[in-house]
Amino acid sequence: MRALCYHGKKDVRVDSVPDPEIVNPRDAVIEVTSTAICGSDLHLYDGVIPAVLPGDILGHEFMGRVVETGPKSPLRKGQRVVVPFTISCGSCYFCERQQFSTCDNSNPVEKQEMSETLYGTPMGGLFGYSHLTGGYPGGQAQYVRVPFSDVGPIVIEDDALDDDRVLFLSDILPTGWMAAENAEISGGDTVAVWGAGPVGLFAAQSALIMGAARVIVIDHYPHRLELAKGLGADVINFHETDVREALMAMSGGVGPDAVIDAVGMEAHGFAVDNMLDIAKQRVGVGADRASALKQAILSVRKAGRLSIPGVYGGMTDKFPLGALMEKGLTVRTGQTHVQKYGQKLLDMISAGKIDTTFLISHHLPLESAASGYANFKNHQDEYTKVVLRPGMEN
Incomplete structure (x- = not known):
């Protein structure tokens, strides 16, 4: 064959x-x-x-x-x-x-x-x-x-x-659905989804079906962001907008109730730590590029929920563990x-x-x-x- x-x-x-x-x-x-x-x-x-x-x-x-x-x-x-x-x-x-x-x-x-x-x-x-x-x-x-x-x-x-x-x-459809389920969405929630790829789009679609009042999708590809809009989501182009500032403004200064990292271990971005992770991946050190996950942790409201359907395979540097703990976040992930x-x-x-x-x-x-x-x-x-x-x- x-x-x-x-x-x-x-x-x-x-x-x-x-x-x-x-x-x-x-x-x-x-x-x-x-x-x-x-x-x-x-x-x-x-x-x-x-x-x-x-x-x-x-x-x-x-x-x-x-x-x-x-x-x-x-x-x-x-x-x-x-x-x-x-x-x-x-x-x-x-x-x-x-x-x-x-x-x-x-x-x-x-x-x-x-x-x-x-x-x-x-x-x-x-x-x-x-x-x-x-x-x-x-x-x-x-x-x-x-x-x-x-x-x-x-x-x-x-x-x-x-x-x-x-x-x-x-x-990818059950992955997007489980990602939204892991975010424990209820009526009235504001949900932010990092990544307008297939899983991110299905997570956004699932979150809306589950009753989220507002879903915000973050990416930098124009057509993919248009697909997200077609589902009924709002969008942020991270090349054009400060994501954390925009999310605070869009959530009344509180932060999203739930965030979904549908990007995973090869995140884009020009933050110093992400550029170092890119270099490490290229020379075989194997550091996961987790800039989307880090941004999601810093952006979600206190006592919020973090869902991670994005694939990670190894270690990551400069992880905001203090923010995860001090904000009292609930984290759910897995295949x-x-x-x-x-x-x-x-x-x-x-x-x-x-x-x-x-x-x-x-x-x-x-x-x-x-x-x-x-x-x-x-x-x-x-x-x-x-x-x-x-x-x-x-």
Whole structure:
């Protein structure tokens, strides 16, 4: 089969690789019909996530049709399914509490030492996202083996729901929803969202659905800010405006009730500490660039809530820990418990309460994935979301 493989920093190629096979009784194999490039894929592309090896198949946002099943899979050949990017067993201590992304059984034992050394406990398994998370082949491919297929995949019964409407149930839509849920939004709240990328836009959309009185999105890409306005959000261009001053003015001098960092470890910005972090990343020291997170902590009101869906992988310098403590902030973060939200969000899409298609800017064949990555990285204002189609002709 053909699949997008990692070959080094900013070097991804579509190669011929062996087809996946059923390994365990709960496995299924799907033929991919749509797969997307995620903002967090760019962390791999930029070489700032450890334990990504040459030949690894990338991609964690995908869907398709079932072509083969193990004897304990409930799926049937021919079914359309969206596959969560989190791999979860469904029966461990964490899965039983619907904390699916922290599954204890999905990261193979031989892979657990790396993430346990970094984070104190092993990570759960993820598709296409380094050997820290199990080294599972990803979904930017013609076919994918899906472990624990009785727990994760969301069956799409309604043929009227085309791929574009449901694909993002695999990651960014539930990630944006959980980000807003973690911000504990209630009626009348002012919510600030850093980042008008896919997760930030879905977090803003979710916050408005949950009853926020005002959502303010911070970014510097004009088209992405226009997309945020289209959702009903106010916007701040951080190249043109002092963000903290603007947020204080827009919140009656108090600060936002809740803030969401949807940027993560490769934040833009010209503050001295961020420029140092950029330099450290480029020489391989591995400091996360957390300027958006730091600004969010300093901007939120006292006793406010901080939600962090943005991906962080290592350490960060000059962290305002004193502000976090002295302001009495509540912090919630983590990889998304996708299986917890899938059916609820599918029902909202079916009912017309959530639209996902506004985000898609480009459809490309899988064979053009390398250029898709380069453009998504270098032209983020025009390439808001790239969907790859394995069956699409060049």
